[in-house]
Amino acid sequence: MKTAAKFEIKHIQYLNEEGKIVAKNLPDFAKDKDIMRKMYRDMSLVRAFDAKAYAMQRTGKMGTYPASLGQEAIGVGYGSVMTKEDVLVPYYRGTAGQLLHGVKMSEILLYWGGDERGSDYQDAKRDLPIAVPIATQCLNAAGVAAAIKFKGEKIAAVTEIGEGGTSKGDFYEALNVSGIWNLPLLFVVNNNQWAISVSTKNQTACETYAQKAIAAGIRCVQVDGNDIIACRAEADEALKRARAGEGPSLIEFVSYRLCDHTTADDASRYRSNEELQGAWTREPIIRLRRYLESMKAWTEEDEVNMKQEIAKEVEAAVAEFENIEKPLPETILTYLFAELPDAYQDQLEELRQRGTK
Amino acid sequence: MATVALIEAVNMALAYELEHDATVLLLGEDIGANGGVFRTTAGLQERFGAHRVMDTPLAESMIAGLTIGMSTQGLKPVAEIQFLGFIYSALDQIITQAARMRNRTRGRLSCPMVIRAPFGGGIHAPEHHSESTEALFAHIPGIKVVIPSNPSRAYGLMLAAIRDPDPVIFLEPKRVYRLVKHEVEDNGEAYPLETCFIDREGTDITLVSWGAMMHETLQAAEKLAQEGIHAEVIDVACVSPIDMPTILESVEKTGRLLIVQEAPKSGAIGSEIAAEVAEKAIMSLLAPIGRVSGYDAVMPYYKLEKIYMPSVEKVVAKAKELMEYV
Numbered sequence A: 001m002k003t004a005a006k007f008e009i010k011h012i013q014y015l016n017e018e019g020k021i022v023a024k025n026l027p028d029f030a031k032d033k034d035i036m037r038k039m040y041r042d043m044s045l046v047r048a049f050d051a052k053a054y055a056m057q058r059t060g061k062m063g064t065y066p067a068s069l070g071q072e073a074i075g076v077g078y079g080s081v082m083t084k085e086d087v088l089v090p091y092y093r094g095t096a097g098q099l100l101h102g103v104k105m106s107e108i109l110l111y112w113g114g115d116e117r118g119s120d121y122q123d124a125k126r127d128l129p130i131a132v133p134i135a136t137q138c139l140n141a142a143g144v145a146a147a148i149k150f151k152g153e154k155i156a157a158v159t160e161i162g163e164g165g166t167s168k169g170d171f172y173e174a175l176n177v178s179g180i181w182n183l184p185l186l187f188v189v190n191n192n193q194w195a196i197s198v199s200t201k202n203q204t205a206c207e208t209y210a211q212k213a214i215a216a217g218i219r220c221v222q223v224d225g226n227d228i229i230a231c232r233a234e235a236d237e238a239l240k241r242a243r244a245g246e247g248p249s250l251i252e253f254v255s256y257r258l259c260d261h262t263t264a265d266d267a268s269r270y271r272s273n274e275e276l277q278g279a280w281t282r283e284p285i286i287r288l289r290r291y292l293e294s295m296k297a298w299t300e301e302d303e304v305n306m307k308q309e310i311a312k313e314v315e316a317a318v319a320e321f322e323n324i325e326k327p328l329p330e331t332i333l334t335y336l337f338a339e340l341p342d343a344y345q346d347q348l349e350e351l352r353q354r355g356t357k
Numbered sequence B: 001m002a003t004v005a006l007i008e009a010v011n012m013a014l015a016y017e018l019e020h021d022a023t024v025l026l027l028g029e030d031i032g033a034n035g036g037v038f039r040t041t042a043g044l045q046e047r048f049g050a051h052r053v054m055d056t057p058l059a060e061s062m063i064a065g066l067t068i069g070m071s072t073q074g075l076k077p078v079a080e081i082q083f084l085g086f087i088y089s090a091l092d093q094i095i096t097q098a099a100r101m102r103n104r105t106r107g108r109l110s111c112p113m114v115i116r117a118p119f120g121g122g123i124h125a126p127e128h129h130s131e132s133t134e135a136l137f138a139h140i141p142g143i144k145v146v147i148p149s150n151p152s153r154a155y156g157l158m159l160a161a162i163r164d165p166d167p168v169i170f171l172e173p174k175r176v177y178r179l180v181k182h183e184v185e186d187n188g189e190a191y192p193l194e195t196c197f198i199d200r201e202g203t204d205i206t207l208v209s210w211g212a213m214m215h216e217t218l219q220a221a222e223k224l225a226q227e228g229i230h231a232e233v234i235d236v237a238c239v240s241p242i243d244m245p246t247i248l249e250s251v252e253k254t255g256r257l258l259i260v261q262e263a264p265k266s267g268a269i270g271s272e273i274a275a276e277v278a279e280k281a282i283m284s285l286l287a288p289i290g291r292v293s294g295y296d297a298v299m300p301y302y303k304l305e306k307i308y309m310p311s312v313e314k315v316v317a318k319a320k321e322l323m324e325y326v
Helices: A033-058 A072-079 A095-100 A105-112 A136-151 A169-180 A210-216 A228-243 A273-280 A284-294 A300-323 A342-353 B006-020 B044-048 B060-071 B088-096 B098-104 B134-138 B151-163 B213-226 B244-254 B269-284 B312-323
Strands: A087-089 A157-162 A185-191 A219-224 A249-254 B002-005 B024-028 B053-055 B076-080 B114-119 B144-146 B168-173 B181-184 B197-200 B205-209 B231-235 B238-240 B257-260 B290-292
Touching: A033 A072, A033 A095, A033 A105, A033 A228, A033 A284, A033 A300, A072 A095, A072 A157, A072 A185, A072 A228, A072 A249, A072 A284, A087 A136, A095 A105, A105 A300, A136 A157, A136 A169, A136 A185, A136 B060, A136 B088, A169 A185, A169 A210, A169 B060, A169 B088, A185 A228, A210 A219, A210 A249, A219 A228, A228 A249, B002 B006, B002 B151, B006 B024, B006 B044, B006 B076, B006 B151, B006 B168, B006 B181, B024 B060, B044 B053, B060 B076, B060 B088, B060 B098, B060 B114, B088 B098, B114 B151, B134 B144, B134 B168, B134 B238, B134 B269, B144 B151, B151 B168, B151 B181, B197 B213, B205 B213, B205 B244, B205 B312, B213 B231, B213 B257, B213 B312, B231 B244, B244 B257, B244 B269, B257 B269, B257 B312, B290 B312
Parallel strands: A087 A157, A157 A185, A185 A249, A219 A249, B024 B053, B024 B076, B076 B114, B114 B168, B144 B168, B205 B231, B205 B257, B257 B290
Antiparallel strands: B002 B181, B144 B238, B197 B231
16 A cells, blocks of 8 residues: 555644743744734734624624634734735634724724625725625635736735634635635634534534645645734745745634624523633733733733723724714615616615605 | 627627737636537637636636636636536625625725526536526626627627626527527627617517527517517517616507516516516506416426427417407
């Protein structure tokens, strides 16, 4: 018997649960206090924004919202190494990556607040809107990456998906074509252990989600998704390769969904408090703070100041969201086509006659 | 001026746009070296290169999803789904992404893309190769659904579909791919989308059809003429949105409407046309609206295919029945 092929999946961790460095060859950025402080601030902002969005849903000021509590290092990790020109193809639990790539907090509030204008990103013009159907974004991202390659641009596309989404055909089809066409694309898999109520052991028989890329011939790696250093380092490597024409990558970020699936969910129905409390000891923000403190890069005063600044930024976004006028009824039809065909004029006229009440 | 069949007219239009618009590209299964299983794209990869005429892996949702992604980034992809019967795994992408990208981004992004697919019965094809499910697509807000019935229309409508700034489903009636040849000038002139074509003028009854069934319908009109019944024949061509003013004007003139469709009878394009005429021109009608259609049945395998398909005789008989109302 000969071995036809052999594979292994690397697991990358630099920063352990106590905030201590546990690996050699620490990337240079991890020694840069400004970069590390910025990422700490970004992760804290995402968490504060999520908490605010959650509270707004609870008080009837906004619709259903999917938080990313405990998974902030993933989006901040890849978001901090994307260039402005790279294209993001997000899914619904990708707030961190979207904010880092120029989408505004007020836009995300508008989207979840039931207003299509929330996807008219002013500072992320090429990014696709949030994908709600599961895994469709992977194929659209492959299309975006194919367009990038077709046009000869030296940029990359990034898409994000939950571990549950990797069960779908669109995910596998996207991996497959990305490998064959050597597309400039990074697949971010947020393995937060739960797809609503389905645990990861009921989602796959694989030891890792990363290995799903092996069947497509794509380079892949698993990282500790609560370790911002690993998240950023691996995303940076993947994006540099993609931009250099070295093809797609898949990174599995192992994290944990500390929140409910969305504001419409109650995770206590299907998972134990014990498990949840255990996961809190591994969350990403505290360990980064410990690391910053060990570098003498963060004080309690910094923390207080940062939290005040962040609260102001979030409040400003909320005010912007709350002050926008309700869309006109006719906008139900006016964006359907570049030019609305004659066949729709009766319905358009009817909408124009209606008030906004 | 070239004398071409419908399938060659599609090829001509694709070649014209590839030649004149560097953002146009084709993708699909077997469309490259093989030129498509029907040879619709024959010679195009050779002429424009593998980066413009791309063979894809075998996955229909993937073809649609790629096409959508490409089209949001300034390209105008034209995708082929090998047979309409295999498009269903791509419906998720078509409905949840292609049809609403412009709407959900308030016009920031759009999908100027075409999905082509041969469809319809009558060529003794295997299971899943012969259905007419155009109504599924007509029900989706945000896409246009176009069905040419002859070579010149295939050329002009394909050009229009590619140039349209929004997604177009372009269904090619494969039974008539090579049935007739027309003179078609390769001049790059598009036909308007969303416009019916009046193929025969008449005063007694309006026959409305589209796609392959236009051939039966025109033959029926000829037979009716021999019996002194002057039928007006309209090719709907764009089944979503439908150019109802042209149909209504004709029905107001003739007072009678017969719709001919290959698709199952219920919940169909014909149902929509009948409902619109009932809403807007019922007072002009001298007789009930008639429909000759396929059955509300699973498309039979080819031994019974002919029984399923509307025939010239059925159209003539139904038209004569409607003429009995005075």
